Amino acid sequence: MKRTRVRFAPSPTGPLHMGGVRTALYNYLFAKKMGGDFILRIEDTDSHRFVPGAEEYIIESLRWCGILPDEGLDADGKLASKRSVHNPHAPYRQSERKGIYRKYAEQLVDGGFAYYAFDTAAELESARAAAEGAGETFIYNSASRSSLRNSLTMDPAEVKRLLEERDDWTIRFRMPENEVVEMDDIIRGHIEVNTSTLDDKVLWKRADELPTYHLANIVDDHLMEISHVIRGEEWLPSLPLHFLLYRAFGWERPEFAHLPLLLKPVGNGKLSKRDGDKMGFPVFPLRWVSPAGEVSRGYREDGYFPDAFVNLLAMLGWNPGTEQEIFSLEELVQAFSLDKVGKSGAKFNPDKAKWFNKEYLRMRSDEELTALFMPVLAEHGVSAEPASVLEIVSLIKERATFVRDFWDIAWYLFNAPEEYVEKDAAKFWKSENVAMAREALMETGSAHDMEEYIRSREWPMGKVMNCIRLALTGSSNGLGIADIMRFIGRDEALARFHRAEERLII
């Protein structure tokens, strides 16, 4: 049986967004599940839309997620340009493969599957405008190509002359007339399309001597021995062309699987960069600063754990068929299967994303979380013993979604409150409570004794404790008094209490 080989083939026209990461993830999971190879290829055949830094961003994102390719990267983590044992199909950047595509395009011309077209951009523009004016849509296909300037309509000598003289011609695919293309998609099943609704796509451009996506994609997938093409649903409309291209070349084609789109949380439409900015969640795996200086937030910088991010992405459009929701990458590999991938677009839910991170935070060891929390403390000008921070972490980890929440939850263990929440003070800072609290605090040496003291006197525990809590934390919520006092000590607790007495008016 043929070895499973899949590829992730992004275009470096900007930062990879979470939908792209999911496509990469599904490719990776499928490859690993089948014991095959996951290949990274950069499709940079559009010389006009190249964005500096985008390729590096893609690689760094995959690295952060732990879904690095088996093939396509050199040992230094850079995209491979030279062949090696691990990179037998290098280069993996299409701009570096530039020289190989022309002969394939011409092979199609020779076989009668493609032709040379000499229409200028301006001519096509006006043809489109004319059709639109007549209430029709201009399609470059069997119906219109006979009246356009190409090697199918022109004298061979004239064609030869133009090919030599001009440098703006293209090679177009000769779409068959009125033929039903029958296709099978692993996710969507059987699909039929009539070629009369399709157009003669440009395959190769003389102007920059570069192929378009369609040609480069098919040629490279063939050359790289790709067995399964797993890509976004937006490619489904070009599947007939790709089928026909494989047929024209006489190549065995890979299996196809078109993934459902990731949609925006509210309203309709696919997830876009603006949604995240507007609704307060990241759309990108990593922070991205555009060449113009525009900043987009990233899951990494927002405090998400990479395994949580991968987990939540995996569950968007796929399910294991069981009720398990938390999966490590290895477990995902084991459980993954393309026939459990859904057909309909998945709306991204930021609340569920946070829930995943919360679950992962709880699974982290106290030691690891402490190591992550120490720098946060330093930022707040606090120096604390790792041992006591570890103890604090174990107390607060269940209350947090992100490590950065730790400070908001436990800051009062390090600093005395500067102000008091008015509403809470009004509720609990009453003379009789304050008197009881003061006595309990002064007369006992530990939180445990204090509790006994209050209990034995049959004082209202809630009122007294909240009075003390208000003095210690500035509000009526937070950790247990015993825990707080263990960390700040009795002296500090008394000092805070006296300070509250000075500052708060009863």
Place this chain on the structure above:
RNA sequence: GGUGGGUUCGUAUAACGGCUAGUACUCAAGAUUUUCAUUCUUGCAAUAGGAGUUCGAUUCUCCUACCCACUACCA
């Protein structure tokens, strides 16, 4: 406009023609707790509409509606 794809609680999804349509997130209520949070319990909430096939349809077929994608010498 044309072509293709899609449609189960608000969201993600389960139910390979057959129990009362299940689970998770969110939300609400209750229990626990010295407060908050956690935890636990309970609750709210869905098969887009209409035909057909069938003993029986969320599931198969058709029609309608709505949504999405594509419709470049972009990917």
